[in-house]
Amino acid sequence: MSGANFILLINLSVAGLLAAAFMAVALHDAGRAPARWFAFGYLLGMVYSAIEFSIPAFSDARLPVVAAFAVFLAATIAFNGGLARKYGVAPPWSPMLVFLFAATVAVYFVQDLPRQSLVRMMAYQLPYAVMQFVGLAIVWSSRQRRGRLDLILMGVLAASGLQFASKPFIAHALGGWGANPQAYLQSSYALVSQSLGTVFALALALLTLAILARDVLAEVISKSEMDMLSGLLNRGGFTRQAELAVLGAVRQGVPVALVIADLDHFKSINDGFGHASGDRVIETFAGLLREAAAGHHAAGRIGGEEFAIILTGTNLAGARLFAEGTRSAFGTLPIDGLPADNRCTASFGVAELHPGETIADLMRRADEALYLAKNAGRDCVRVSAGPGGEWPANAMVVSSRSG
Template identity: 70%
Template sequence: MSGASFILAINLFLSGLLAGAFMMIAVYDVRRVSARWLVFTNLLCMAYLIVEFSIPAFADARPPVVAAFALFLASTIAYNVGLARKYEVALRWTPLVVFFFAAGVAVYFAQDLPRHSLARMMAYQLPYAIMQLAGAGIVWSSRQRPELLDRMLMATLVGSGAQFAAKPFMAHALGGWGPAPQQYLQTSYAMASQSLGTVFAMAVAVLTLVVLVRDVMRDATARSESDALSGLLNRGGFQRHAELALRDAARHGVPVSLVIADLDHFKAVNDSFGHAAGDHVIETFAGFLRDAAAPSHVAGRMGGEEFAILLPGTNLAAARLFAEGARSAFSSLPIEGLPALHRCTASFGVAEQQAQEGLGDLMQRADAALYNAKKGGRDQVRTSAPCFEVRPSSWAIASGRG
């Protein structure tokens, strides 16, 4: 067995492993259509490698050569479809189908050209290069902001496209790709071409696999941190994201405030109108918080009818205005399952983070302010004095709310 044949055998084994890995992702999360396309990609690669192995056994090499070309080109197209599904980029099928058949016809008739002509080699390699560069374009066109792994994948696809485009010149430099297709695997060019192709193919496949695993893990984390009823973060998710937001705010030197809200007389709603109506109240309030929150805000349902929203870049005065606006708007919202004239209210506690104060102490002060709002008659906003201030403010004394 020649060195090139040995590399083909390794590629066949690796393609099988990759097909199995993508299959596991597809089975774990049936919503990931991209994983199913990537399984198909690797199955097509395996078929291509088997045909490539069989070429020396044919007296007329034209049919297996064209079949091998078509299978590998189909695998690159299937890969791009999988990428498009993953990165939510629309693909037009008609140009892809036309390109596939046009390239196949060109390779079929290119067999009549001299074996070492540049045009014949270009006809074989350029379609692969175009598909790899198209894959990089799909990643670039993503609606999602590309992260490091996505940029690495895009760069590797560009490199892979470049090596396909360079292979005709590499073949000339290494003495050609054999006097006939049956002798291709014995040439120095075959060894170099298969080795280089394997490096790029494995790099692309592994990066794609890592990107999909990253997405699966993120989705699993998001589901574990989400509250099913409200769609907001649950207590654990809120605490984790809030800690990250506090650290980020400390790095940038911006203020952070916390608002804790509690739905008023929620038990009475459940008792009078049923738990389904109570669920609608929670859903309505949570939806209002989602709409009111900025991208940098962290909102969560802390349990029962209690909610919290962390406001990075917001001081106490601005946070109080946010809470007052939320209180006023929510109290005017009609809620499904409740009588038309029935309105629900919420009480709010607000605190601004002080120097060296952690999330736990900040939540404790905001919760104490919420308790004062409840004790003071509900449907109101109370603020927490800074932790170094033990007496109520003159406003609180004058209003009787201290």
């Protein structure tokens, strides 16, 4: 058995294992459409390897050669379909399928050219290169935030496209790709070509598996940090996001403030109108915070009726105004399940991060300010003194109450 035959068998086995791996991801989560397309692509890779391995058994290899080409090109198209699904880009199915048909027809007709013709070799390899660059364009055009793994994937797609484009010249340098299709697997070029194919197929598969695993892990973390009733972060998730916000604010030299709110007389709402009405009060207040956060700030439900929002780039005065606006808006909102004349209110504590403080210090001071607001009769805003007990200059203009 030649070295190329051995590599081809390895490719067959590797493609099968990778198809199984992607299928396992798809079966784990029925919503993983990208994994199904990747699995289909590597299944087609198995078919390609099987056809290539069988070519020496044919006296006229024209049809199996064209079939192998078409199947492998279809595998790259399926892979691009998975990339499009993963990165939220509309899959360019029509152009890719038209390209598949045109390229297959071209390969069929170039079979009449001399075997070592550069045109013939380029007709066989350049379509693969084009599909790799289409995959690169799909990732590049995505509006999703690209991390390090995504950038590496783009680099590997570019390198894979270049290696396909260079293969005609590699074949020429190594003395061609065999006197006929049956002799291909005995050539030095076949060993190099199949080895390169294995390396890039593995690299792309491992990267896409790692990216899918990263996304699954991110979803698990997100769900574990989410409060289902309010749709906001739970206490653990909020604390983690607040810590990141504080670190970022310190690094960038911008202010950061914390607002903690507590729904007033919430137990009496549950006792008087039922827990379903209490849940709607929580959902309504959470909706206000979620709209105010607008993806720029982290908001969370950190207790039964206690909420918090970290405001990056906002000083104490700005955070106080935010709290006053939220307090005023909440007091005017009708709540389903409560009498029309019943209005719910909330109390607020506000604190700005001081040099040398941690998120724990900031939360403690905001809690102290909230305690002052509740002792002042509720439905009002109070700000926190600094770490040394000094009050900010605007501390006396911080409290208001509805009628």
